[in-house]
Amino acid sequence: MLKASKVHFCIRQRPIVDEVSLELNPGEILAVLGPNGAGKSTFFKILSGDIECKHGAIGYNGHDIYTLKSRELAEVRAVMPQHTQVNFPFTVQEVVELGLISTKAKDPSKLIREVLEATNTTHLKDQVFNTLSGGEKQRVQLARVLVQIWETKPFPRYLLLDEPTSSLDIAQQHAVLKILETLKTRNIGILVILHELNLAAQYADKIALLKNGMIAKTGTVEDVLEEEILAHVFDHPIHLIPNPATGGVFVSSAASSHPNIQTFKQA
Amino acid sequence: MISTLSYTKTQSQNLILLGFGLVLGLVLLMSLSMGAFSIPFPQTLAILFDQVGMSLGTFEMQQENVLLQIRMPRVLMAILVGGGLGIAGAALQGMFRNPLVEPGLIGVSSGSALFAVIFMVLVPVTASLAWIKPIGLPLFAFVGGLINVLAVYKLSKSRGRTDAATLILAGVAINALAGALIGLVLFFADDSALRSFTFWSLGDLGGATWRKIPVSLVLIAIPSALLLFNSRQLNALALGEQEAFHMGVNVQRVKLQLLVFSALIVGAGVSMVGMIGFVGLVVPHLIRILFGADHRLVLPGSFLLGAILLNFADLIARVIVIPAEMPIGVITALIGAPFFIWLIFNLNKSKN
Numbered sequence: 001m002l003k004a005s006k007v008h009f010c011i012r013q014r015p016i017v018d019e020v021s022l023e024l025n026p027g028e029i030l031a032v033l034g035p036n037g038a039g040k041s042t043f044f045k046i047l048s049g050d051i052e053c054k055h056g057a058i059g060y061n062g063h064d065i066y067t068l069k070s071r072e073l074a075e076v077r078a079v080m081p082q083h084t085q086v087n088f089p090f091t092v093q094e095v096v097e098l099g100l101i102s103t104k105a106k107d108p109s110k111l112i113r114e115v116l117e118a119t120n121t122t123h124l125k126d127q128v129f130n131t132l133s134g135g136e137k138q139r140v141q142l143a144r145v146l147v148q149i150w151e152t153k154p155f156p157r158y159l160l161l162d163e164p165t166s167s168l169d170i171a172q173q174h175a176v177l178k179i180l181e182t183l184k185t186r187n188i189g190i191l192v193i194l195h196e197l198n199l200a201a202q203y204a205d206k207i208a209l210l211k212n213g214m215i216a217k218t219g220t221v222e223d224v225l226e227e228e229i230l231a232h233v234f235d236h237p238i239h240l241i242p243n244p245a246t247g248g249v250f251v252s253s254a255a256s257s258h259p260n261i262q263t264f265k266q267a
Numbered sequence: 268m269i270s271t272l273s274y275t276k277t278q279s280q281n282l283i284l285l286g287f288g289l290v291l292g293l294v295l296l297m298s299l300s301m302g303a304f305s306i307p308f309p310q311t312l313a314i315l316f317d318q319v320g321m322s323l324g325t326f327e328m329q330q331e332n333v334l335l336q337i338r339m340p341r342v343l344m345a346i347l348v349g350g351g352l353g354i355a356g357a358a359l360q361g362m363f364r365n366p367l368v369e370p371g372l373i374g375v376s377s378g379s380a381l382f383a384v385i386f387m388v389l390v391p392v393t394a395s396l397a398w399i400k401p402i403g404l405p406l407f408a409f410v411g412g413l414i415n416v417l418a419v420y421k422l423s424k425s426r427g428r429t430d431a432a433t434l435i436l437a438g439v440a441i442n443a444l445a446g447a448l449i450g451l452v453l454f455f456a457d458d459s460a461l462r463s464f465t466f467w468s469l470g471d472l473g474g475a476t477w478r479k480i481p482v483s484l485v486l487i488a489i490p491s492a493l494l495l496f497n498s499r500q501l502n503a504l505a506l507g508e509q510e511a512f513h514m515g516v517n518v519q520r521v522k523l524q525l526l527v528f529s530a531l532i533v534g535a536g537v538s539m540v541g542m543i544g545f546v547g548l549v550v551p552h553l554i555r556i557l558f559g560a561d562h563r564l565v566l567p568g569s570f571l572l573g574a575i576l577l578n579f580a581d582l583i584a585r586v587i588v589i590p591a592e593m594p595i596g597v598i599t600a601l602i603g604a605p606f607f608i609w610l611i612f613n614l615n616k617s618k619n
Binding site: 101145 | 361365366499500502503506507510513514516517518555559561
């Protein structure tokens with residue numbers, strides 16, 4: 001289990017992440033949602049070990065994150081940041097191979113072949129990474145991150161993704177979340193920051209709503225997706241409509257003509 | 268299929284390095300035989316093989332002396348310094364994640380020069396310390412280089428990545444400061460210190476003697492070999508420091524190693540032959556353009572190509588104005604500066 005307990009992080013006395021506690025179990029997808037500036041990315045960086053929280057604790061399978069060496073941490077969690085720049089002319093295959101840098105895989109070429117297939121990037125493998133389109137780059141980065149935890153291991157592992165669908169078209173967005181779904185059977189827990197509420201509604205097992213550095217609500221998709229709480233978190237009217245295609249709900253954020261709603265200018 | 272691909276990849280990398288090795292051997296042979304006092308190729312080979320006990324022909328005593336006592340240490344020094352500048356440039360570019368980084372440009376060389384000058388001016392004063400001179404000069408130069416590279420790194424880094432503009436500005440500022448301080452130190456120098464500074468600052472390989480080779484070997488060859496162990500980590504750093512950490516790289520330790528080894532190599536090189544520009548910039552670029560960015564090839568390739576280029580430049584410097592010698596810095600800059608301009612031009616083009 002990946003466990004965050006009372007994680008707290010301040011910048012100049014102002015809390016960015018305010019006593020957030022969260023649990024992620026292997027085999028589930030946890031979507032973290034919230035408006036801009038809610039502290040999602042900071043919380044994400046604390047979980048991945050990029051920054052240290054001032055109070056609180058992060059535990060990976062019961063081990064405190066700050067007692068783990070970077071190599072040990074890389075064995076239990078992989079991270080996909082929002083943007084990754086590559087300044088030198090590396091090929092796609094070279095980029096993906098880097099994901100295996102600190103793991104001793106039994107059959108690295110098989111792992112690489114499988115993640116390239118899963119992310120639909122096999123045909124790109126000899127191209128230079130910098131010449132790819134935004135969506136292709138994102139899929140290659142996903143392949144690099146996946147290969148780090150692709151080999152089956154006897155202990156649970158975790159995958160953290162910060163808006164992995166941001167520059168993908170609709171079909172690719174669903175393709176990515178379908179890949180994440182398949183990871184559930186590999187004893188991997190997935191935490192993903194999403195902007196698109198409908199993706200969360202369709203694919204997540206649990207949702208955590210963040211606002212002003214605090215958890216506004218966390219629980220199963222049915223528990224969290226309520227019009228009132230969503231409208232409060234996002235400062236925007238939100239309607240839930242039964243979704244005939246999935247049997248779940250469809251989240252509509254159509255602008256309301258209601259005069260009392262805060263406009264962008266006032267906010 | 269992919270396994271055979273990566274197999275052929277290491278194969279081709281080895282072939283490329285072998286090719287560089289052969290070219291280096293050829294340039295060395297030319298370097299040993301050509302110059303103000305010309306030694307024909309057969310005699311050159313005969314002298315070389317005579318050293319390992321094989322007789323290939325006759326040669327004169329004078330030829331042997333020129334080759335072994337004058338040219339040989341010079342050629343070895345050019346290998347060490349050129350190769351060292353190449354590999355240090357490649358490592359620093361990888362660490363800063365910026366293709367514009369060059370030991371001279373970001374102030375490593377001038378920091379080394381400043382501390383070398385301080386050493387040259389101060390050591391005669393305390394004559395009891397004279398025995399440390401052969402090793403003290405390169406070590407002082409190393410400290411200066413390390414201070415400057417750390418300063419530039421801290422100044423140019425914001426939020427985990429280095430900003431190219433700040434990097435160049437920091438380099439310019441630090442170069443100017445080091446230049447001013449060198450002038451200040453020289454102001455207080457006595458005649459003999461000034462003399463040794465003048466000879467040293469000419470920056471040629473003519474001062475290379477067998478006596479200097481062991482120190483250079485220890486301070487350049489060993490750190491260069493240790494840099495090779497960081498090539499996979501450098502590949503990971505190319506994605507970003509955070510990404511490298513996510514993949515399990517101990518980023519702080521790797522960065523410290525890269526900085527210390529590079530400063531050691533550049534410091535030793537500068538203290539031995541003066542400031543030689545552009546090798547550290549041009550060489551890694553050529554390798555990347557020709558063979559890709561994998562540091563497992565870029566690092567050793569940069570060492571070999573740096574050694575080739577500096578030997579070649581030294582050869583030109585020696586034969587172009589016989590019996591005089593052109594300063595080698597002139598030759599490297601003549602090759603390097605147009606390349607640098609071309610590079611900036613292309614960077615601009617790729618941004619638009």
